[in-house]
Amino acid sequence: MNQNSPSAGWKSVVLRYETLLLAVLVVEWFFFYHYGTTVNRKGVVVGFGTLDRQFDILRHSCEIGLLALALTPVILTAGIDLSVGSLLGLCAIIFGKLWREGGLELPLAAVLTLLAGALAGGLNAGLITRLRLPPLIVTLGTYSLFRGLAEALTHGAVTYTDFPAEFLFFGQERWLGLPTQAWLFLLAAIAVWVLVHRTTFGRSFRAIGFSPEGARYAGLPVGHRTGLVYVLAGLIAALAALIYTARLGQAKADAGTGYELFAITAVVLGGTSIFGGRGSVSGTLLGVAAIAVLKNGLACLPVVIRMNAAEEMSGMFTGALLLLALAGSILPNILSTLRLRPQAG
Amino acid sequence: MRHETAAPLLTLAGIKKSYGAVRALQGVDFELRAGEVHALLGENGAGKSTLINVITGARTPDAGTMTLAGRPLGELTPAVTRALGIACVHQQPALFADLTVAENIGLRLEGGGPWRWVDWRRRGQEAEQLLRRVGADFPANRTVRELSMPEQQLVEIACVLGSGARIIIMDEPTASLTHREQARLFTVVRELRAAGTGVIYISHRLEEIFSLADRVTVLRDGESVGTQAVRDITEAGLIKLMVGREVAQLYPPAESAPGETVLELKGVGCRRAGVRDVSFAVRAGEIFGLAGLVGAGRTELARTLFGLTPADAGEIFLQGARIHPRSASEAVALGVAYVPEDRRRHGVVLEMPIAHNVTMAIHPRVFPGAWLRFGAEEGLACQAIRDLAVKCSGPDAPGSSLSGGNQQKVSLARWLATKPKLLILDEPTQGVDVGAKSEIHRIIRRLAKEGLAVIMISSDLPEVLGMSDRIGVMRGGTLSAILPGGSDPHTVMAAALGQAK
Ligand SMILES: Nc1ncnc2c1ncn2[C@@H]1O[C@H](COP(=O)(O)OP(=O)(O)OP(=O)(O)O)[C@@H](O)[C@H]1O
């Protein structure tokens, strides 16, 4: 699957993992549409299906969605980046500090923040490709490092608020009928999709994910390409930090805590193999959507509201969904490798 | 002779096996007697390995019956066949890379449950003994990961010898072995035959069939086209049976005098790779053969030139400019191409389609501006499939679905497409059938004529002798002699063994 070869017939389209996931998403949505109710601020009962709620889901999923986009190339190379959530926090603080304490114009602060994100990604990249350390260990380290830095920069107390309306526009208003950040997200999604599916970069990511040795012997610049995915991840995490700040109107050190796990879940749920090589951006987007709808939908189920357990429930169901998806996608592989194991030729 | 009267040890009748739409075996009959060496022959993808996998229980046939010493066999698994006394040297070594040689051998041979007592000293001694018997000169406590392909192959053979099986199957055991190891193997196989073991022997080197086998069965497109006594058939007849047409087995001659010097090495060494003080030059249009024993440092030298283990001594000049490739991607950018020895680990990315594999080393040329062009890619892949007669279901077929020889062809196709200045071939035709082999030889000659310098490493001595304009002989990590093309095999062997004439 996911080789996006142009000659795929209808059968391979129907049987694709993404199609399956889309079906799950639709079922999920209609379930909540049918059973979900909620009370809005004015005390009026509204259903799950309202346009406002859809936009709400979209708004809330942009940051995790961006991180999931950032992680897709990383996981395609059989790597992992646990530090993106912490980096989101660090970048939010850097942005706030540059603007408030550095007195920079907002656009300039934003650009510098993006640079800082890429730089932080570069740190991961350097440690992984130059020192040949495993990505899991490196990013576990920078996971703590970035968060710690963010807290140190604010002494654990300062929160930057009172951003001007022009900036909040990116997180709280609509543009051309959609939440503004949705457009940014769409742009990022298209960019990553093109990179992964339409350029030789994506091809190299897959080759590295399947067989780093094979890629090296083929003369692919393995170190460069591997580094690139982490730099890119840093850059996108910084963009997510900007959107986060604009949505909440505040930049704080604990921004994005735990987001990396949701993002990884979304990527894996989207059919990208944690062992590298296989996966698609469209799968990741569906994974993000499936998790966002689940989370938001559960919050408007009457049962869940009565129990006041939306967070817990969404955690449980996301986990269950992930395990199911894994079982569904891995089982055939396991079976066939068991059968193929002592193969020759 | 005694073979004719011997009772059949193993009989297969009407064996069928398909992989999805690919019909790998379509009703094969086969019979193995005790005390015979029975060769299995056929083009790449004819179904030889599949048949072996059916016999060892690694694959379940779709139809057909098997009888072992008169007793019908039911459903087979590798564990069952092992207990029945069937052992196999697979085409590709399947050893645990992170265990030592002794541990690998022990795991294969020692019986008993998971809680048995392991006598490490005895295990080590037995492993050493088996290694000596197959002529390996590395210690049993080496980790398999550190071994080269032919060394791993020797470990596989040692495992099988130690098993004491009554049916021994060898799927291209000599594909990467040099003359000395091959001769050793033949002695051992003859001993086994004399002791009444039935041996199934697969090889694409016909001279081996004639010197070793008693009978031969030829497979074509998954069907057996006949079993004959080897003494009743000629080489040409065998090829005709196999390919269905005549194949000229002549090596294409060099047509023009070599041009300017393309590659020059001056005292090149790499301590990590065990290569030291190598000096020679290769000119445009010239094929420089590298001969030597397993472990002589031929592959190591190639890896050094390709930047995988960068040189730490001496100088390398490519078209007069001094180069020092520190990685494979640098070497490729400089115009060096290397077809590696281990096709499954290095030559093809097994999970990727043929098309992706073929274009992998020429991304900048096929995909200008880094944009994938699926049409162009498919065209190139189809071209390669046609040129090298790759048997596959199409350019989208993953590398893992190909037979060993066809994987080798894909690995070759990738590098032939790079249009390099220097082409290094490490066992370019290992596991490739006679028809494709002569086609590959023609292609190599043609490329040389277009002005490439070619370095060809091959353990197939006739191939080195037939193809090379000059032959460098390596021993102990250094170049010990340079002989003219067309030297006789004994001179080359003597140089490889370090015997002064
Ligand atoms: N796992 C697989 N999936 C699909 N097709 C396969 C698979 N394994 C083998 N085949 C196909 O089955 C056919 C027979 O393959 P097999 O490996 O038996 O050939 P072979 O005679 O051993 O060739 P070689 O000389 O190249 O080793 C080939 O056409 C091959 O493409």
Ligand SMILES: [Mg+2]
């Ligand atoms: Mg085979």
